[in-house]
Every structure is written in structure tokens, then in C-alpha cells.
Amino acid sequence: MTAPLLELRDVCKSFGGIRVNDGVSFVVREGDRIALIGPNGAGKTTLVNVISGGLDVSQGSILLGGHDITDFSIPQRVDAGLIRTFQITRLFTNLTVAENVALAVMQKKGITRKFFSSWIDRPNIRDQWMQILGLLGIAHLAAARVSQLAYGQQRLLDLALGLALEPKVLILDEPAAGVPSDESGRIIEAIDRLPPKIAVMMIEHDMDLVFKFAKRVLVLANGRLIFEGDPSAVTHDSEVRRAYLGTYADGRHTS
Numbered sequence: 630m631t632a633p634l635l636e637l638r639d640v641c642k643s644f645g646g647i648r649v650n651d652g653v654s655f656v657v658r659e660g661d662r663i664a665l666i667g668p669n670g671a672g673k674t675t676l677v678n679v680i681s682g683g684l685d686v687s688q689g690s691i692l693l694g695g696h697d698i699t700d701f702s703i704p705q706r707v708d709a710g711l712i713r714t715f716q717i718t719r720l721f722t723n724l725t726v727a728e729n730v731a732l733a734v735m736q737k738k739g740i741t742r743k744f745f746s747s748w749i750d751r752p753n754i755r756d757q758w759m760q761i762l763g764l765l766g767i768a769h770l771a772a773a774r775v776s777q778l779a780y781g782q783q784r785l786l787d788l789a790l791g792l793a794l795e796p797k798v799l800i801l802d803e804p805a806a807g808v809p810s811d812e813s814g815r816i817i818e819a820i821d822r823l824p825p826k827i828a829v830m831m832i833e834h835d836m837d838l839v840f841k842f843a844k845r846v847l848v849l850a851n852g853r854l855i856f857e858g859d860p861s862a863v864t865h866d867s868e869v870r871r872a873y874l875g876t877y878a879d880g881r882h883t884s
């Protein structure tokens with residue numbers, strides 16, 4: 630059997646003696662759609678930072694395609710196909726949507742930015758950014774400057790940049806957080822249309838979105854994984870109900 634795409638083995642992260650991630654182990658396979666849920670302060674964002682390389686582990690290891698990447702930097706992980714998105718600060722606000730995506734496409738291809746203007750319309754670059762914008766439903770925004778975009782559109786562009794880096798594993802930390810409700814549907818639709826081969830892991834509080842998206846749910850509480858299984862089972866798990874779901878699970882049971 631082939632190695633899982635991503636594997637965490639007994640990952641621990643402590644801050645000043647306090648364990649924020651405590652012995653977390655799980656695997657991610659091609660095409661996975663995983664929701665990581667849990668109460669505020671459970672350690673979800675910390676875990677995502679540890680996976681994406683923003684924080685060092687205190688203990689344990691992380692493997693990508695069977696290779697130990699525990700000591701890899703963020704750029705090394707990105708090169709290897711482990712991409713975390715929705716970090717909007719990466720956007721170049723004076724450039725257009727198409728230019729931003731073209732830059733990410735070029736980064737992946739190892740083309741320097743020096744002759745940027747001559748590259749953006751080359752067929753092999755242009756085909757890629759057009760295809761990505763089309764997939765995410767924002768082709769009509771290609772010529773718009775980032776500074777003119779609504780917040781939800783910026784988040785879609787951020788997703789486009791993630792795709793341009795050709796992820797094997799794509800991690801989304803609360804993709805719809807702070808997005809007005811009239812725009813959040815577009816983000817959910819875009820996530821729905823992501824290429825099926827990519828493994829997608831999403832941190833999300835909105836349980837309706839979790840149930841729409843996830844084929845598998847991981848529940849973190851006090852830094853530990855307390856549940857791993859399919860979405861229909863999560864609402865029935867007594868420990869999860871106690872730690873997190875409470876009234877939401879009660880509501881679903883009666884329906």
C-alpha cells in the first residue's frame with residue numbers, strides 16, 4: 630500500500646510548559662475532505678501552524694508522502710505540496726487578480742519575477758491562471774485590482790493562489806470566517822469545486838458547513854484528538870457532545 634499523503638505521529642506542541650497539542654496522530658490520504666473542529670482554545674490553529682511549518686513541534690513527527698518533513702521550513706513544505714491558505718497578507722494589493730495568480734504560477738515553475746510583464750500572457754502561464762480563476766468562479770475579476778475586491782473575493786483569490794502552487798494537501802483555516810453571509814456561499818461553492826485528487830483539511834466552526842464539506846471529522850479538545858470518524862457519527866459521540874457539540878447535536882437528533 631502507498632504511504633499516506635500526510636501523516637502526523639504523536640505530535641506535541643507546548644508553550645511554556647503548557648501542552649497545546651498533545652499526542653496528535655492521524656493520516657490524510659489523496660482526495661480526503663477533512664474537517665478539524667473543537668472548542669475555542671482546543672489547539673486547532675496551533676496544530677495547523679505546526680503542520681504548515683509556522684511553528685516547530687515540541688515532540689513527534691510529520692511525514693509527507695512517507696518522507697519526514699518535521700524540520701522543513703514553510704517554503705520547503707510549499708514546494709513539496711503542503712499548502713495552507715487564507716493568509717490574505719500574501720496578496721499584492723496594487724496588482725490585478727490575474728497578475729497575483731500568475732505570480733504564484735510562476736513561483737511554482739521557478740520563474741523569477743524580473744520579466745514578469747512578458748510572462749503573464751505566455752500561453753503556459755495564462756492557461757493556468759485562467760483555468761484556476763474559472764474553476765473558482767472569479768474569471769470576471771481577472772483584470773480587477775486586489776484593492777477593489779470585496780472581502781469574500783479576496784478570500785477566493787487567496788484560494789486561487791493556493792491552487793496555483795499545485796497543492797497535494799490544502800489546509801484552510803476558517804475559510805468563511807468574517808465573510809458576509811451574502812458572499813460566503815460563493816466560498817463554499819468554490820471549495821466544492823476543488824480538484825478531487827487534492828486532500829483538503831478545513832478548520833471550521835460552522836457545523837452546517839462542516840456537514841456539507843467533510844467526509845471525515847477530527848475533533849480536538851484540550852489539545853488531544855477525542856474523535857475521528859464520519860460526520861454522521863460525530864453527533865452521536867458522547868465525549869464530543871460533552872466537549873463541543875452540545876445543543877447542535879441535540880437539534881440534529883430530533884430532525
Ligand SMILES: Nc1ncnc2c1ncn2[C@@H]1O[C@H](COP(=O)(O)OP(=O)(O)O)[C@@H](O)[C@H]1O
Binds near residue numbers: 674
Ligand atoms: N504563541 C503562543 N504562546 C502561548 N500560548 C499560545 C500561543 N498560541 C496559542 N496559545 C494557546 O494555545 C491554546 C490553543 O490555541 P489555538 O491553537 O489558537 O486554539 P483554537 O484555534 O482551537 O481556538 C490557547 O490556550 C492559546 O492561548
Ligand SMILES: [Mg+2]
Binds near residue numbers: 674675
Ligand atoms: Mg483557531
